[in-house]
Amino acid sequence: MSKEWPLWEVFIRSQHGLAHKHAGSLHAPDAAMAIRNARDVYTRRNEGVSIWVVRSADIVASSPGDREALFEPAQSKVYRHPTFFPMPDEVKHI
C-alpha cells in the first residue's frame, strides 16, 4: 500500500482585486504540484489570477463549541454599525 498524497487547501484570487478566497482542496505530493493541480482543478474557466496552497494539516480552525464565546459578544454591540446613529434629513454627506 503506497502512501497517500497529503491534502492541500486552495485559495484563489479572482481578477477584480479581491482577496484570495477558499476554493476547495486537493491531494498533491508537494507544493509545486499542488499549485499545478489547483490550476487544473479550480481555474479551468479563468476563475483566478493567483493561487495560494497550504497544507490542510497546517490550518488551525476555531471549534464549533467555541462559537458562542467567540462571536456572541459582538451581537450586543449594535453601535458598531453606522445605522445605529440616525441623522437628520437636513444633514448631508454623512
Add this chain to the structure above:
Amino acid sequence: MYAQMVDTGVRSVKDAAAMTPEEQAFQARIDADVKVEPKDWMPEHYRRTLIRQIQQHAHSEIVGMLPEGNWVTRAPTLKRKAILMAKIQDEGGHGLYLYSAAETLGVSRDDLIADLHAGRVKYSSIFNYPTLTWADIGAIGWLVDGAAIMNQVPLQRTSYGPYARAMVRICKEESFHQRQGYEIMMHLAQGTPEQKRMAQDALDRWWQPSLMMFGPPDADSVHSAQSMQWKIKLLSNDELRQRFVDQTVPQADYLGLTVPDPQLRWNAERGHYDFGPIDWREFYDVLKGNGPCNRDRIRTRVKAWEDGAWVREAAVAHAEKRAARKAA
C-alpha cells in the same frame, strides 16, 4: 440521479420524541436551514449516509468519463474533440470536488477509491451502457447531464456545507455539458437522413436508462424519507423524473425526434406528461453488475489506478528527497 438508492442504515424515521437531545438539536438546525459543517456534531447515520451518497456521486463523475473517452479519438472534427476533452476534464474535476467533500467526513481518498474498485460502493447505473455511435455523445450531454442537473440544482441547498458548496461549483459548469450535447443532436437531426437516424437511435437507447437515473419509484424507495428529513435529498425520485420528462419532451419535439414511449402524452388536467412504465428489472439487474459494461468499467478504472501507482510513488519519493535536502 448520480447517487441511487443510498442506504441510510435506518429502518424508519425517528420522530422528535424518540431522538436524543443532541439529535433533536441537530434536526432543529437542519429544519432552520443552518448548514452542518465538518467539525459539528452529527448523528453517525447521517455521517455514514453522506459518505455513501457523496462517494457514489464522485465515482459516477469519474466512471462517467469512460463512455465519453471512448469517442475522443473519433470525434468528427477538431472542434468537437476539443469540446469533448474539456467536458471530460470537467467530469474529472467534479469527481475531485466531491471526493474532497467526502473526505471532510473523516474518510481517506484511497479508501474511497478502494471501495469503488472492490464493488462495495456503486456508481450511477447509466454509465454501464455503451456509447456505440457519435450520436451517443450528444444524447449523453443532452439527457444524462440534463438528468444530473435536475438532481444537482436542488442539492446546492443540501444540509452539509462542503457538499452544497461542491454542488454550486458543479452546477455552474454542468450547463455547458448539456448544451454541447443538445447542439450535437441538433446538427445530426438537421443533417442527412442517415445522421437523423443515428440521433433517433441514440435517443431510443438512452431514454429509459436516463429515466432510471432518478432511482426507483417513491413507493419502493425505502431510504428517501430519512434522507429528506436530513435534507441530503430535497425532491423525491418521481418528482424529479416528472420534471425531467416535462422539460425534455419539448426539446425532443424541436429536434423532430420521437421519444420512444407509445404511452407518452400531455395530460392537460395534471399539467404534466404521462409516460409509460419503466423496466425496473433492468435497473436492478444493471445495479447488480449485469449491465452491458459493468465489468469493463471497473476493469478500466482499476487498471488506470494500478498503472499510475509508480507515478504516485515516485512523486512522493521526490517530495521526500527534496524535503530532506532542505532540512539538511
